[in-house]
Amino acid sequence: MKLVGQVVLYAAFFALLGVLSVRPRLRLMADDEAIVSISFSHAARRVGECRRLSQEELMALPPNMRKPEDCPRERHPLQIVLLMDDQTLYAAVLPPTGLWADGKSTAYQRIRVLAGTHDFAIRMNDSGTSGSFDFENLSTISLLPGENLVVYFDADSQQFKFHQVSQ
């Protein structure tokens, strides 16, 4: 009887291991869905222009800190809008990183969308001006089911790009 109990316990334990290590399957998205990922880091423009210090101001500073210009470190927040077929997929105001708000702003989001052909528009304002965007890219893209479309800002060419498997 004790042996039977032990066999049952062993069987239950290993059955649990065998099943829960792979089952039940996790469904991550529907068969007709794709992913749009927006991901980039970009340093917005500084809040103010550099100002040349007067001779009196320079002389008031310690000798090792006498830089001719005083440049504010703080940067504007980034304003991002991603549209798909004129519907907003992602919109955010991203503050700069860093204790002095002088670092890059970072965007990251993954969004599930229906596969198929869509018109995409990505717009970004990095200068703090209201009502206009400094960067824009429009593109019509066919998304396959399960495809991962990555929208990113290319720092070298200073423009937004759409990256997908077929490219």
Add this chain to the structure above:
Amino acid sequence: MKHLGSLTIFFSWIVLISGIWLLIFYRTSVNGAFESLEYLTHEQWYLGGIMRSLHRYASDAMVVTILLHIVREFSRDTFRLNRWFSWSTGLPLVWMVFVFGISGYWLVWDELAQYVAITSSELLDVIPIFTSKMAANFLMDSALSDRFFTLMAFLHLIGLPIFLVFGIWLHVFRLSRPKINPPKRLMAGTLLGMLLLALLFPAHSQDKANLALAPQSLELDWFYLHVYPLVELWSPGWVWVLLTGISALIFFAPWLPPGKAQPVAAVDLDNCNGCQRCADDCPYGAIEMLPRSDGKRYEYEVVVNPDLCTSCGICVGACPTATPFRNQTALIPGIDLPQRSAQDLKRSIDDATVAKPLVLSFACTGSSELAWLKANDKAVVEVACIGQLPPPYLDYVLSRNLSDRVLLSGCAGNCRFRFGMEWTEQRITRQRDPNLRRRVGAHRIAMAWVDPLCSVGGLKAQMALLEKQASETAE
């Protein structure tokens, strides 16, 4: 059930040994990682494949035994007061095991690894320590380098194991004679079962990771990754709230509320000859032997550390001066439990045997055995732990015919201390000091160490047998 901790360590040995085999063939590159494991799984299935499966299933088994270990200690209320240290140091171990397992899945670089990489990064990105998003590295193949796999392999194979070994040492630091290995039969049985599982359902990779495509469904290891679906369902931030909340609750459980402290064992130097038996038997290393301070001719004296003593009374059971036959001097042993003294124990025996019961039982405070014995009007004497009972007390009961038989009960499933049953059995079978005297017929003593679930069936059967034997003797 009492081997859950040591069983976890045994599984970690399997993980380590099988992991070393996998390491020999593992290639730390974007393409090499997946391909090297495919080679092991399919080309070298007879060894590498089995090793991989053992690695997977032993890792999963660790999660099960850790969970049961936590539930068991919690249900027995053996985590409060002086035992908070072992409880709270177990929590970082749980985190380490999970980080270990998750980083292991990352190394396979299949679709599951891709999912794990992105979701783990999204979780880590919530912590404001990185200037850019870590998850961005797993969106395009061009962003991923071979060096990343070198880093992950280093973490998984060297960094984490060092912390894990240190963590285990810390976890058992306050225990005397920590059980590192489970019984050989248990080791053999689990290894055999795991081998069978590895042969019948070998671990395999899913499709190779392709960052241009998002996996639509996955075979998830629910032991390690059960939280991951919540990241998308809620948000990474809320998952952290859940995880840190549960962790904080577990960590501070010993004080929620704090247990009611029992007086610790008290030393009476006038009766202590510094024999060291109590220090040898203390399961918590709470007794130190220090040079004699009272000028007596003995070399050592006993000092109890109140921060480690759990008031189990096993030291009293080991004390040769704890004997009820003393009639010239008061019954004050060298070490005693103030709340259940040796004198008190003798009085309880005398009271319980006024009517000369056929069987006198001893049972631990708060046990289901004690409850059953009391409910069925059996003559029973309560002890803090069965190991508190010094063998001369059995001699006292039987040689003076206060009762014809003695039944000692205990259950590993609800045992609130350590070694009580083991030491008692060894004392009665004369393998451990203080021994039961030879004049006491061992056949008149029965030990009912009932099954791990503490059902009283075994106790009932043992009691019925003893009562029958006692009746026959009386006739």
